[in-house]
Amino acid sequence: MKVAIITPYYREPREMIERCIRSVAAQDVPVTHLLVADGHPQDWIDQAPVRHLRLDCSHRDYGNTPRSVGGILAASEGFDAIGFVDADNWLDAGHVRACLQAAAEAGDRVDYVVARRRLTRNDGSVMPILTQDDHDGSHVDTNCFFMLPGSFHTLGQWGVMPKPLSVIGDRIFVGSLRHQGLKAARTREVTVNYLCTWASLFLAIGETPPDYAKSQIDGNRVRDWWLGLDERDRQIVDRLAAAPVRFAAAQEAA
Numbered sequence: 001m002k003v004a005i006i007t008p009y010y011r012e013p014r015e016m017i018e019r020c021i022r023s024v025a026a027q028d029v030p031v032t033h034l035l036v037a038d039g040h041p042q043d044w045i046d047q048a049p050v051r052h053l054r055l056d057c058s059h060r061d062y063g064n065t066p067r068s069v070g071g072i073l074a075a076s077e078g079f080d081a082i083g084f085v086d087a088d089n090w091l092d093a094g095h096v097r098a099c100l101q102a103a104a105e106a107g108d109r110v111d112y113v114v115a116r117r118r119l120t121r122n123d124g125s126v127m128p129i130l131t132q133d134d135h136d137g138s139h140v141d142t143n144c145f146f147m148l149p150g151s152f153h154t155l156g157q158w159g160v161m162p163k164p165l166s167v168i169g170d171r172i173f174v175g176s177l178r179h180q181g182l183k184a185a186r187t188r189e190v191t192v193n194y195l196c197t198w199a200s201l202f203l204a205i206g207e208t209p210p211d212y213a214k215s216q217i218d219g220n221r222v223r224d225w226w227l228g229l230d231e232r233d234r235q236i237v238d239r240l241a242a243a244p245v246r247f248a249a250a251q252e253a254a
Contacts, residue, residue, distance in 0.1 A: 001080040001081055001100065002032070002078060002079045002080050002081075003029065003030070003031045003032070003079065003080065003081045003082075003083070003096055003100075004031070004032045004033075004034055004070075004074035004077075004079040004081070004082050004083070005024050005027075005031055005032070005033050005034070005082075005083045005084070005085055005091075005096075006034050006036065006067055006070035006071055006074065006082060006083070006084050006085075007020055007021075007024075007033065007034070007035045007036070007070075007084070007085055007086065007087055008035075008036045008038055008063035008065075008066035008067045008070065008086065008087070009035060009036070009037060009038065009040075009042075009063075009066075009086075009087035010038045010039070010040055010058060010063070010087075011040050012087040012088050014042065014044065016087055016088045016195075017035075017042070017045070017087045018048075019090050020085060020086075020087050020088070020089065020090050021033065021035075021048050021049070021050060022090070023085070023090035023091040023092070023093075023095075023193075024050075024085065024091060025049055026093045027091070027093060027094075027095065027096045027097070028093050028094055028096075028097055029096050029097050029100070031096055032051065032074075032079070033049070033050040033051065034050065034051045034053060034070045034073065034074065035048075035050050035051070035052050035053070035087075036053045036054075036055065036066035036067070036069055036070045037052070037053065037054045037055060037066070038055055038058045038059055038063065038065065038066045039055055039056065039057045039058030039059070040058060041054040053066075053069065053070065053073070055069065060163070061161070061163050061166035061169070062166045062167060062169055063086060063142075064158040064159060064161055064166050064169050065158070065159050067084060067142070067158045067159075068155060068156055068157070068158035068159030068160075069159065071084075071147070071152075071155035071158065072155050072156060072159075075152045075155055080148075080149065081096075081099070081100065081103075081146060081147065081148055082146075082147045082152070082155070083095075083096065083099065083115075083145065083146040083147070084142055084143055084145055085143050085192070086142065086143055088195045088197075089143050089192065089193055089194050089195055090193045091191060091192060091193065092190075092191040092192075092193070094189070094191060095115065095191035095192065096146075098115065098187045098188070098189055098191050099113045099115055099146040099187060099191075101187075102185040102186060102187045102188070103146075103148060103185055105185065106183070106185035109150070109183055110148060110150070110183050110184065110185045111147075111148055111150030111151040111177075111182040111183050111184065112145060112146060112147050112148055112150070112151040112177065112182060112183075112184055112185075113145075113146040113148070113184065113185045113186070113187065114137070114140050114144050114145070114146075114184050114185070114186045114187070115143075115144040115145075115146055115186075115187045115191055115192050116134075116144065116186070116187055116189065116190040116191065116192065117134065117141055117143060117144055117190065117192035117193070117194045118130075118190050118192070118193060118194065119194055119196040119201065120193050120194060120195055120196060121195075121196065121210070122195060122210065122212070124193070127196055127201065127202075127205060128205060129201055129204060129205050131201075137186065139170070139171060139174070140170060140173075140174040141170055141192070141194060142169070142170040142173075143192050143194060144192055145170075145173075145174075150182065150183070151177065151182055154173070154176065154177060154180070154182075154242065157173060157176055157240075157241070157242050158173065160240045161173075161240060161241060162237055162240055162241070164221075164222055164225040164226075165222065165237075165241060165245070167217055167221075167222060168217065168219070168222060172241050172243070172245070175241075175243045176241060176242035176243040178243075179242065179243035179244070180242065180243075196213075197212055197213055197214055198213065198214065198216065199213040199214060199215055199216075200215070200216055222247070223247040223248075226245060226247045227247060227249060
């Protein structure tokens, strides 16, 4: 099979991007790695064992636009499977093989695979915590999607998703896959290393958050944007998100 891994990048430090590139190059099955610069290309990547695409401006949508561009390009070039890994994250050497194995075991009607992740610190050590939706599978992080031809028609959704939704883009995306009735398989082992940048998770295990940690997403801003739309605009949002988008009013959510 021809497998592509797509990595959007913005202004991540070189050492992070190099770690990501090494992890894809170390896969125990052949993989083509596409790095897509979101307006801030780093010239040294031209010499790395990857394909380097340069977008001429940044899109400020958490990598959705470069992720979509890379995914659509891979689909148009005849790749049989397309995975994603952000520039600050990295994969175990058996990641692609585990995804292919999960797909094979699920049968020929599976549309995409969900890989499992661990939360890590920047030094590579594993944090002794997972979110509840990681445990129960209700949430799928962007780095855990491994797309097969039955889901290639959804790759453009990353790019057309309304920008206010991009902050919760992976939740919108997996919601659209489920709304369309696409069949998923899930890997057995954990193969995705997710650099934890959430201050609350460090505090939950009694650690001081590192400098790169950030506060939780303020869902109220997304909700307030949506509540401010008229009926026609909400219809358009639903079409671009490929699934109904719903938020409760503040008094209803209280």
